[in-house]
Amino acid sequence: MKQLIFAGSWSPYLVGTLIGFLSWSSFIVSKKPLGTSTSYARASAKLGSICCGDTVFDWKYYQKYKPELEWQSMLVIGIVIGSFISAVFSGEFNLSFIPQTEFKSILNQNIMGRIFSAFIGGIMLGFGARLAGGCTSGHGISGAFQLSIASWISLISFFVGGAAAAFLIL
């Protein structure tokens, strides 16, 4: 047990199984599936109000997804904390701006390139998740295991679009 807590990484099958168990408990305890991207959309209203004024809070999308702290926003904050704990235990916490990778490119090994790729990538990720209605966890895991048609199309599109782009740019 002690070894497992301090180990650098766990088998993906163990992690996948535990995420599966966590999904059951999330349904039982919180009556909700795991998901993350809606929280970013809620929070984006605050950022938008800085540029475009308080009228953004009246927009249809923000009426549907009100900019408030709720269960899923807390889940996202929890992910930051949980990952931090794991990183500290395994001695892997370190501040970095340029990701360590064997897939080197100007987009990830140069400061300006990394700012560009992370920011533009983030915009597409945020927009795409809202259009598709979920992300890798909400559609890819939770939606897929509920056998949702929308989720399976999204999951496949995420990886088809991702692989095509990765082969082009890296």
Next chain:
Amino acid sequence: MESKSRLLKGLGTGIIFGFLLHRGGVTDYNVLVGQLLLEDFTVAKIILTAIVVGMIGVHFLSDRNIIELKPKSGSFQRTLSGGLIFGVGFALLGYCPGTIAGAIGQGSIDALIPGLLGIFTGSFLFAAFYEKFSDSIDKNNFKVDTFPELFKVNHWKVIIPLSAVIIIFLLWLESIGF
């Protein structure tokens, strides 16, 4: 605002989820991009295992009325186009919305500043887009939400073969050395 106990449940679930994402290696740029380049299959192994375990458990619980499933709806054009845009963003940024939170926890500043700012901006742009085009975005939703409803079969007739296909695929991946 939701009750304090609900917020705490969310936080607790997130802490476990974040711990697992980091331990699984999927808060690492290299592992995520490696999956998109088909060189590292950690992401696929985690997602597919979680799908099989999650799928069997939640349907078992829902059959006994212990939980209520909430499958997502959508339309073909919305999920396909949104999914492809998301995928390109995933390749550029190297993280997705869940794993970026994990990457922030392990100290990745590229995730915290430009990455997060980008996701907020993109979500805001969508809200603006939705303000103008909500009618066409919300059009042509699937008539039913799930495959068992679409095929008009009992859900276990989908769950069992799908689980078998996923397990065979994972065994095959291992057998060819991934």
